[in-house]
Amino acid sequence: MNWLQLAYEYILGGLFFFVTLRLCFGPGAASLKSASDRRTLAWLLAGIAGYFVLHLVWIVTAGGV
Amino acid sequence: MTFAYGQPVDYVIVVIYFVGILIFGSLFGRRTRTTADFFFSGRRFPWWLVAFSCVATVVGSYSFIKYSAVAFSCGLSSTMAYLNDWFLAPLFLLGWMPIIYFSRVTSIPEYFERRFDRPTRIMGVLFILLYMIGYIGINLYTMGVAMQVVMPRLDAFQWAVVIAVITAVYVTAGGQTAVIMTDLVQGILLLVAGIAVLVLGILYIGDHAGTGLSAPAAFWQGLPPAHRLPYSGFSSPDAFPMSGIFWQDVFGASMFFYFGNQGLIMRFLSVKSVREGRKAFIVVILVMMPLAAIAVSGAGWVGRSMQTFGLIPGNTDPNAIFMAVTAIVAQPGVFGFVLASLTAALMSTVDTLINAVAAIAVNDVWKPFVAPGRSDRHYLGVARVSSVVFTLAGLLLVPVFMQHTSIYVAHGSFTAAISPPLIVVIILGILWKRFSPRAAFATLLGGGLAVGLSIWAPGMIGPLADLHGMGPGEGTVFMRALFGMIVCSAIAVVCTFVWPRRDARSIDGLWIGTLQAAKRLFKGAEPNDERPGAKVRAVLSMTEEGGPAGEGAEPVVGMSRADAGRMLAREGDMIYLADRRWWLGGLVSLHARLRVADVPEGTVRLDRRRAGEAGFKAQRGVVVEKIL
Helix, strand or coil, X not given: CCHHHHHHHHHHHHHHHHHHHHHHCCCCCCCCCCHXXXXXXXXXXXXXXXXXXXXXXXXXXXXXX | CCCCCCCHHHHHHHHHXXXXXXXXXHHHHCCCCCHHHHHCCCXXXXXXXXXXXXXXXXXXXXXXXXXXXXXXXXXXXXXXXXCCHHHHHHHHHHHHHHHHHHCCCXXXXXXXXXXXXXXXXXXXXXXXXXXXXXXXXXXXXXXXXXXXXXXXXXXXXXXHHHHHHHHHHHHHHCCHHHHHHHHHHHHXXXXXXXXXXXXXXXXXXXXXXXXXXXXXXXXXXXXXXXXXXXXXXXXXXXXXXXXXXXXXXXXXXXXXXXXXXXXXXXXXXXXXXHHHHHHHHHHHHHHHHHHHHHHHHHHHHHHHHHHHCCCCCCCCCHHHHHHHHHHHHXXXXXXXXHHHHHHHHHHHHHHHHHHHHHHHHHHHHHHHHXXXXXXXXXXXXXXXXXXHHHHHHHHHCHHHHHCCCCHHHHHHHHHHHHHHHHHHHHHHHHHCCCCCHHHHHHHHHHHHHHHHHHHHCHHHHHHHHHHCCCCCCHHHHHCHXXXXXXXXXXXXXXXXXXXXXXXXXXXXXXXXXXXXXHHHHHHCCCCCCCCCCCCEEEEEEEECCCCCCCCCCCCEEEECHHHHHHCCCCCCCEEEEEECCHHHCCXXXXXXXXXXXXXXXXXXXXXXXXXXXXXXXXXXXXXXXXXC
């Protein structure tokens, strides 16, 4: 069973991820007006979603349900 | 059971590879005429070159031994440490990298002086030198261990001496350009070799397990169910608990690697633009790291599956599993190829470290404190001598690491002990305007002492280990990073409220809320980066008109109004010209300022002297893009 580990990693890691993401889009910092920053934001969200789905599918495939 | 490691043909391959990489590196070493060449090689490289060189740096020789051992004992969860770096991506991509790039700092200690003050810089130098010299020692030691298994006529330390001498010669002859270019070759080699061992191992199991299943199915069946999962137990086994790895790796090793490793900083300072650096980082974390995880772990997974089918003894030492599996599944010649990849992994990590530690020694110690105002030739000489001296210093640490019970613990405990103070100062420096110079200094000093004290009195970390269900032994090692982060953060916050912050204007461009100001300072004008524009292919036309002279003066490039319009660029914007041959990787390129001129569309006009310095030839096809 790996569900506790999955939850632990993505809750704590996700907290750090989203808090720092929010701070990086504050006043004077990265801006959604910039095409490069918008593209980076899209990659960031796709990346964390991709890793989460990878781990989720992996656990299910490996018989951890 | 003993294994026959290699045939003469294997050692011939290793020697050929080694000589080849020395010659290849030396070709680029001829460009090393100044300290700027030696350390930074210009901001010219594309994302793919930096991405491969980053992976070559991340994967050290110890990685194959360490993660194969973990994979053998714990299964697919050995990938944990390679698949959890994405949590750091926002701060790196949108904060740290743009700040150091646009502020033109050359090292973390220099950032500390500009963001805080000189005492903080000095503390930073001490911490970073300790970390990097230790890291050199670990790589030399683990390579010595690997070579000792293959050729036991010399012990691990003697092998480390041999390798250190060879590496020091190579690095001193090269420079940052040589390091990056050789790392490209070495990064590809170590990924291919590691994955080849896994594929050959799976095929071997298919042929010899006698299950009647396909090779992949037999391999999978040979793994115990718990070994197929992506995570180890939450608080077990003692040597690799998930919660411990999470804190030690994400908030210890990885965070320090991406934010505090001078070698990585120099990599990302060598890209042609922040946009290109972001691409490199994204590719590293989303593509290269998963591939690297497979490459360094594959032999351990194969070994475990082979053990299930009796194809390898039950008492095989996990630390020897990489070499044992490789010796069984690889044909003569292929084994030599894998040995070469081990050498590549070592060289590509250690050459980066030696180059980086020499950069700090020269730029943060020698130049400001010991011998200011000397010629660049003098500093280049010091850089070369420093490369040798710090390699020797790393070598002296090898006997210390030999006292530890396992390579993984040795590496983890070292990094966890010194990284928290630096990480906290960097992160708060980026994110918190109020974070003051005296608080930063106190965090480095007090945090360093507290973490050091916790090594002597591990009971201090006991409550955190207990909270995660880990015992007082290994648990305190794994939780040291978390303990350090808590203590250092507390010191930082308290001291910031006790001591007043610096004038906010003096730190413009050095913290996240002034990133737009950093761009303006970098460009010297209002940035033009909201829309990227198209890349323009053109032909180079050289003139004798001259241009801005003096060190650091950027050349001016004339382009037609139509071409400038396609790039969405304005007069005075920063642009980048590169030879049309992409595979040169930016070796023939330069940054310049745009001048809208009366030139034909599809033509770029550049002063002959500046074009020659960058390696351009007349009528050569170039690609031009707007940077800022």
